[in-house]
Amino acid sequence: MRILITGAGGQLGLELKDLLAGGHEVVPLTHRELDIADAPAVERALQEYAPDLTINAAAYTDVDGCEAEPGLAYRANALGPRNLAQFCERRGCELLQVSTNYVFDGEKEEPYEPFDPPNPISVYGKTKLAGEEYVKHLSTRWYVVRSAGVYGEGHNFVRTMLKAAARGEELKVKNDEFISPTYARDLAAGVSEVVESGLYGVYHVTNAGSCSWYEFAREVFDLAGIEVEVKPVASSEYPRPAARPANGLVYSPYGPKMRHWRVALNDYLKDEAIVETAGLENE
Ligand SMILES: NC(=O)c1ccc[n+]([C@@H]2O[C@H](COP(=O)([O-])OP(=O)(O)OC[C@H]3O[C@@H](n4cnc5c(N)ncnc54)[C@H](OP(=O)(O)O)[C@@H]3O)[C@@H](O)[C@H]2O)c1
DSSP: OEEEEESTTSHHHHHHHHHHTTTSEEEEEOTTTOOTTOHHHHHHHHHHHOOSEEEEOOOOOOHHHHHHOHHHHHIIIIIHHHHHHHHHHHHTOEEEEEEEGGGSOSOOSSOBOTTSOOOOOSHHHHHHHHHHHHHHHHOSSEEEEEEOSEESSSSOHHHHHHHHHHTTOOEEEESSOEEOOEEHHHHHHHHHHHHHHTOOEEEEOOOBSOEEHHHHHHHHHHHHTOOOOEEEEOGGGSOOSSOOOSBOOBOOSSSOOOOBHHHHHHHHHHHTTSOSOOOOTTO
16 A cells, blocks of 8 residues: 655654555655645645545644644644545545544533544634544545544653753652553554555554553653652643643544553663663553
8 A cells, every 4th residue: 555644753653654655655755845734735646646545643732732823723733634625535545644632621521432422622622623524525535533642753741741850959749640551652553453454544642551640741741760759730720722622531432442642651661772672561
C-alpha cells in the first residue's frame, strides 16, 4: 500500500513514518513540504503520489495558541482535513484523520465512548471537531482516530516538566484534570492496527489507565530518578487561555488495546536515555 503522511515532522508523523516504512511504500510530507490548508497543493500532492491511504497527522496543536490565533487553528485543523477529504474522495483514496479527546467538554463521569456527543470548549477542540465533520461528510472511506496527552519526539508535557525541573522552577501541576497519557510510538501502532483492519469509523486510541496531570508529572520524575517537589493545584489556581475538559478520558469498546501508560512512559524515558530501568516490565 502507498501511504501519504501529512504533518510528517510532528510527534506522531515521525513515528508513523518509521513504523509504516517496514511494510508499505511511505510518502512522508512535512509542513514545509505540504501545507494541508493549501487546496491546490493538496490536489497536486494527491495527483503526484497517488496514495491508497492518506494519514493526516498534521494539526495546529498548541491549545492556548489556538485561542490567540483562531484563524490559523481553523485553517490547519478544519480546512486542512476538508481539502484532504475532498481530494482523497475524488481519487478513491482512504483517509485517516487523527483527532483529540478535546472534542468533548469533560462533564461526563465516565470515559467518553466514540459515539458520545462532542461538545468542545476550546478553539482547538472546535476546529478539530470541524475537521472530523468535514472528513465524515466529504469522504466515504474514512477513519477518525482520537487520542489524548500525546508525547514523543517533539514539544510535549514530559519534556516541559523535565526542562522546568532542570531550570529549578517551582513546579505546580493540575490535579483535577484527568487523561490517559499516550506515547506517540504506541499511537502510531494503534493507527496502523486500525488501518490494517479496514473497518472504517471512529476510534479512541490511548494508552491504558488514567491519571491527573499532577500524577503524570510525578511519575515522570519518579521513573527518571529525579528528586523534585511537585505541588498539586486546582485548575482554578492555574488559569490558562484555553479551557480544558476535566474528564479527558476516552474509551473504545472495539479497536486497538494498548499497554498501560506507565509502562509506555518508562520506555519513552529509556528511549530518550533519561532513565535506565524502573522495573515496570510486569505491570
Ligand atoms: N499532542 C497531543 O497531546 C495530542 C493529543 C490528542 C490528539 N492529538 C492529535 O494528534 C495528531 C498529531 O499530533 P502531534 O502530537 O504529533 O502534534 P505535533 O507534534 O504538533 O505535530 C503536528 C505537525 O503538523 C504540522 N502542521 C501544522 N499545521 C500544518 C499545516 N497547515 N499543514 C501541514 N502540516 C501542518 C506541524 O508543523 P509545524 O510545527 O511546522 O507547524 C507539526 O509538524 C494531531 O491531529 C493532534 O490534534 C495530539
